[in-house]
Amino acid sequence: MNEEQTSEEQTNEEKNNDPLHGVTLKNMVTYLVDCYGWDKLGDWTRIRCFVINPTLNSSLKFLRKTPWARTKVENLYVVTKWNQQHKAKRGGRSGASSD
Numbered sequence: 001m002n003e004e005q006t007s008e009e010q011t012n013e014e015k016n017n018d019p020l021h022g023v024t025l026k027n028m029v030t031y032l033v034d035c036y037g038w039d040k041l042g043d044w045t046r047i048r049c050f051v052i053n054p055t056l057n058s059s060l061k062f063l064r065k066t067p068w069a070r071t072k073v074e075n076l077y078v079v080t081k082w083n084q085q086h087k088a089k090r091g092g093r094s095g096a097s098s099d
Contacts, residue, residue: 019078025070028061028077035080045072 020028036077042051047069049062063070092096 019081023056023077025063025073026060027075029056029063032073032077032080041076045076046067047072079081 008082036044038050038054042054047062049069051060063073
């Protein structure tokens with residue numbers, strides 16, 4: 001019984017540590033487009049669905065069928081969220097002093 005609880009706790013901990021847990025692909029793409037816009041998103045990921053007549057629906061359709069492209073989007077999402085969370089923790093301060 002103890003082993004089952006330990007295994008269950010590990011599963012819950014892994015979910016809590018997964019930055020993509022509970023985030024839909026639609027939410028990821030929408031968030032990235034809001035942050036960067038289609039142009040920058042296309043430049044940074046080099047994915048055509050973000051460059052040529054980009055729409056949310058066409059991008060989602062492509063990303064769901066193309067694992068390498070989805071991985072790029074997921075990685076950019078994780079990095080962007082991490083950067084914004086750490087920026088917020090620092091209070092949005094830069095290294096420069098504002099005397």
